[in-house]
Amino acid sequence: MEQEIISMEVVNPQAAGIDVGSRSHWVAVGQSEQDVREYGVFNQDLFAMAEWLGEKGTKTIAMESTGSYWQNLYAMLTAKGFEVILCNGKFTKNIKGKKTDVKDCQWIQKLHTLGLLTGSFLPEGKTEELRTYCRHRANLLHSAASASKKMQKYLRLLNFRLDVVVRDICGLTGLLIIRAICEGETNPQKLASLRHGNCRKSEEDIAKALQSNGRKDYLFALKQELETYDQTQEKIARCDKEIEKMLDDIINSDDNKRQHYIEAKPYKRVNKNTPKDIDLNLKAYRIFEGTDLLAIEGMSFSTVLALMSEVGIEGIRKFKTAKHFASWLRLAPNNKVSGGKVLSSKVPKGSNRLKIALRNAANAIGNLKDSTPLRDFFHRISFRKGRVSAISATARKLAVIIWNMVVKGVPYINPEGYLFLDQKRKLGLVKRIRKQIDKFGLTNEDLGLETVHV
Template sequence: MEQEPIIMDVVNPQAAGIDVGSRSHWVAVGQSEKDVREFGVFNQDLFAMAAWLEEKNIRTVALESTGTYWQNLYAVLMARGFHLVLCNGKFTKNIKGKKTDIKDCQWIQKLHTLGLLTSSFLPDGKTEELRTYCRQRGNLLRSVASTSKKMQKNLRLLNLRLDVVVKDICGLTGLLIIRSICSGETDPKKLASLRHGNCRKSSEEIARALESNGRKDYLFALKQELDTYDHLQGKIAACDREIEKVLDEIINSDDNKRQHHIDAKPYKRLNKNTPKDIDLNLKAYQMFEGTDLMAIEGMSYSTVLALMSEVGMEGIKKFRTAKHFASWLRLAPNNRVSGGKVLSSKVPKGSNRLKIALRNAANAIGNLKDSTPLRDFFHRINFRKGRVSAVSATARKLAVIIWNMVVKGVPYTNPEGYLFLDQKRKMGLVKRIKKQIDKFGLTNEDLGLETVPI
């Protein structure tokens, strides 16, 4: 009996495939040798590629997201009106036999013609611009952290144990003392007098830790690192100004965003790495058109900034369901089922900056002292599966909550709400008193309380 061949339908008849490289791009518009050409990576080469694709009546193009080499090519082809599918390289690596650039681009063209390639997520232009500034700011913050460690090392080599008596050497007290040391001050008492009022250690304790051994080489290295620290802080301030400028452009260009206003949240703590001159509470409320993401406990300004810069409002709406959004973040389990049996349900490897921000927010939720729905959920998972699983599960729940708030307009409500410190103390005292009354079975007569007849 002759076996019938399986024929797959052509979904994209006028399709091309591009194997993106660092020095050249290979383009295939068909499966024969004459349908493959190589182009360079210079600007004139990219325009020549676009002209050749137009000559071949190509409408849609698939290309791999290889490093950062695809971005200029993507911009040129997008400007020429092609429909582009930017696919992950792991979906195009099933080719058999000897691997060559020609076979790679033909394989991509074949898969795209049959409609077997899906496009990766890409934010809109303004969100991508905001993302560039925020990622540069993150790189600068990591450089600042490295510089801070080097300053701490040089102080330790000078036998100035500032790290023992001060929690953060780059805080108010630490920086004042370091600047005075670099200016030539050696008297421990004068250095200790620079302590801030909030410092827990006394001036006497700080003075005992600031008796130097007088090494000039380590002092020179400390001055160099302090100059680097100040230089990086200036660059971070410049990034903050550009971030604020892009946020204002996005909000002011849309009347629906500009009309919203929200009061400040004094109970939200400002981290020292948070942009100081940007009201991110108001900007986020306007960016997401009246959605108060800061109402979620554990959400910080850095988490909201990561959400605005990595996906944006229009980016979140591209995901059809909350499950798709959580799966893209790689926070959902990847269930492998065979024969009706679940073989594996691990969370896929890999992360992006938004996933890291949500995991940090989930970790902060787990550290909350007051009982909230998300904090109780975290501790239930933590008791059963450990803290790592609890962080992932809570981060996934945060992603689902955010998607429902932004896309469906479902507000988040904390049943207990936020309380200030005096309110928390009052409620804690009331709970303890009630617990003691119930424990000893006290009545109104025992407490000396008179009941007023109605």
């Protein structure tokens, strides 16, 4: 009896596989020994690799996304006209037998030839540049926060309990007092007189917390940390200017983006870590071509900036449906079914900066005092499954809303809209008065109101 052979269809006949490394790259264009070569990571080595691949008639290449070592190689091969697919390492690791670099590149080449590999999401060029600036800015913010914590530590060791009487030691009052301390001032009354008018504590309370023990070593360390904090703030300011230039380049390169205009939103609170001198409301409205993402309650300027820098408008349009977008963000349940039973429906592990930004926005929605559709949805899920599940569910709903707004042009409408603080107070007062009138059954005569007869 003849043995039946089942062969898989070759999807990419002229395919190559690359095992990316920190010191060398292994390239395979076939499954024999002469079809595998090793190249270095220097520029001339990469060009030699591209020349050899061209001689072999290679048209499409698959490589693993190993750290940041793939980026220069990916850019060079793309510039040479090759179709390059960047793959997640977990889809190429199930190789049988002993693991070697030669077997790895051959395994990647075999999978790519049979069409079993899919490419990872990559933003377009200008969005990637903007992402670099924004991620570097986030790292600078972490450095500034670290310096702030160390300043608070040395203040406490000096017996300056500024953290007890001031909400933020890096605020207006806190920095003025810290600078005076570093200049040698130790008089509690003089230090307390630097209090800003918005500070809740009185000068007497602040003076009680500023009794120094005179340790010179701690004072020296405090000065060093203040210098680090100031230098970091200067770097953040310069980074903000580069981000603004990049946003202007993206907008000015497209006439469709330039023509849009929107009024400012004074009710949107500006966080202290948000770029101060950039009108993110207008720039986001132009980059997303007339889509007002800040109309969604809970969406902050930092969330919109993360959306612009991590995916951009063209990146969102790459996803076929809102479900694909939510799944890429790892906000959708990963259902595992076997034997007709659902074994697991947990949200998969893993995170990215955009997912974190959407979860922060969802948490802000849950803290809203006014009733809105998203806030009510958050509290329904929180009542049944807890706050953590409510944050994930609301973040997923935000991702779906954003995709529909950007791709389909569906505007987000909040039935109650936004109200300024004075308007909220007025409505609250009217509601309280009506409740009192209904409670005591008061009439127009009791209230002294004259009825006009026509």
